[in-house]
Amino acid sequence: MSSDQFKDMRRKTRLVHAGRDPSVQHGFINTPIYRGSTVLFPDVATLRSNNQRYTYGTKGTPTTDALEQAWSELAGAAETVLTPTGLAAISLALLTCASAGQHILVTDSAYGPTRHFCNSVLKRMGIETSYYDPLIGAGIEALIKPNTAAVLVEAPGSQSFEMQDVPAIADVAHRYNLCVVMDNTWATPLFFPPHERGVDLAVEAGTKYLSGHSDLMLGLISANKAWAKRLRDTFNAMALCAGPEDVFLALRGLRTMELRLREAEQQGLTLAHWLSERPEVSRVLHPALPSHAGHDIWKRDFLGSSGLFSLILKPCAQEKVDAFLNNLRLFGLGYSWGGFESLVIPFDCSSYRTATTWAPEGPALRFQIGLEDSEDLKDDLDRAFKFLRSST
Numbered sequence: 001m002s003s004d005q006f007k008d009m010r011r012k013t014r015l016v017h018a019g020r021d022p023s024v025q026h027g028f029i030n031t032p033i034y035r036g037s038t039v040l041f042p043d044v045a046t047l048r049s050n051n052q053r054y055t056y057g058t059k060g061t062p063t064t065d066a067l068e069q070a071w072s073e074l075a076g077a078a079e080t081v082l083t084p085t086g087l088a089a090i091s092l093a094l095l096t097c098a099s100a101g102q103h104i105l106v107t108d109s110a111y112g113p114t115r116h117f118c119n120s121v122l123k124r125m126g127i128e129t130s131y132y133d134p135l136i137g138a139g140i141e142a143l144i145k146p147n148t149a150a151v152l153v154e155a156p157g158s159q160s161f162e163m164q165d166v167p168a169i170a171d172v173a174h175r176y177n178l179c180v181v182m183d184n185t186w187a188t189p190l191f192f193p194p195h196e197r198g199v200d201l202a203v204e205a206g207t208k209y210l211s212g213h214s215d216l217m218l219g220l221i222s223a224n225k226a227w228a229k230r231l232r233d234t235f236n237a238m239a240l241c242a243g244p245e246d247v248f249l250a251l252r253g254l255r256t257m258e259l260r261l262r263e264a265e266q267q268g269l270t271l272a273h274w275l276s277e278r279p280e281v282s283r284v285l286h287p288a289l290p291s292h293a294g295h296d297i298w299k300r301d302f303l304g305s306s307g308l309f310s311l312i313l314k315p316c317a318q319e320k321v322d323a324f325l326n327n328l329r330l331f332g333l334g335y336s337w338g339g340f341e342s343l344v345i346p347f348d349c350s351s352y353r354t355a356t357t358w359a360p361e362g363p364a365l366r367f368q369i370g371l372e373d374s375e376d377l378k379d380d381l382d383r384a385f386k387f388l389r390s391s392t
């Protein structure tokens with residue numbers, strides 16, 4: 001696409017132009033939604049030649065091409081494929097790099113459903129998973145077996161926000177020819193350029209910040225040069241395609257993603273600082289706060305932070321926590337984050353951790369800070385905190 005001419009420009013400019021070529025769509029700015037299964041060939045010679053760009057609905061459309069090209073450019077990748085959800089992207093990435101009889105290493109802080117996929121489907125297919133301490137860094141070497149194929153990292157960890165030393169893990173992994181898979185959803189390539197930091201296959205749940213509006217589901221996997229072909233071949237074999245409407249909406253979200261992410265970062269930091277000074281709160285788990293154990297790694301490797309973080313309350317009864325949550329007006333109770341609205345969920349990782357122990361001093365909550373006025377968010381929290389403290 002002619003967006004190539006913007007490739008040496010700064011990121012903000014590239015976000016506007018990536019994957020777009022108005023000249024091939026009658027001057028219209030946005031690539032339209034192509035829906036379709038059947039693609040016609042002009043004659044039998046073209047059909048037999050196997051080199052027509054579009055041949056079948058599962059093999060891509062101009063709409064999917066636009067987002068794949070834009071994402072590759074943004075992530076510094078050689079290839080990107082789109083899947084129907086973020087979880088499908090994680091599954092496909094692991095199926096790309098692991099085979100029956102092999103072993104993979106997965107951080108103990110991985111997104112819960114990633115764990116479920118490993119413990120159910122991969123196990124059934126004869127792929128063994130070992131979970132490791134997210135803080136292991138170069139110590140991952142001790143866990144590598146002769147049949148280890150991949151290491152999955154996620155930074156920061158889902159819900160618990162441990163920061164991983166991804167370059168140190170990738171250095172060791174590559175010495176043993178392992179594939180480094182990362183769930184990079186929290187930072188997105190804007191705040192963590194995955195392939196520059198040693199990641200081979202980077203997964204993004206486009207459902208979150210790329211969408212930004214809680215109205216679509218999408219996954220993206222970007223690959224460096226070494227893994228590009230294997231990723232595309234695995235994708236083609238499974239045809240795990242994303243819906244055209246969701247891809248179109250994601251392309252629209254892409255143009256404003258940096259603006260929204262920067263605002264989410266500011267809002268998140270404002271609320272994280274404010275919450276860390278509340279008497280009801282024991283500690284805030286946000287890697288951009290100097291109090292966070294992984295802050296130095298975050299500062300070294302990340303270019304920003306998003307609006308998702310957790311906190312540990314001082315010890316209190318669950319009914320009090322429930323009363324606090326039920327009395328919030330601006331924070332919805334919902335799992336999928338990255339939209340414009342603020343959310344909160346209670347969580348407890350203790351039942352499924354196997355390599356580490358999750359035993360915080362009090363109840364844990366995860367917050368997603370949206371685009372509301374931060375003073376209104378503070379007022380809402382302040383009012384609801386009274387229910388946490390009340391004696392009835």
Ligand SMILES: Cc1ncc(COP(=O)(O)O)c(C=O)c1O
Nearest residue numbers: 085086087111183185205207218
């Ligand atoms: C870190 C992380 N990765 C992946 C996913 C999965 O995304 P999706 O909901 O699109 O399957 C989520 C969803 O909450 C997530 O939080």
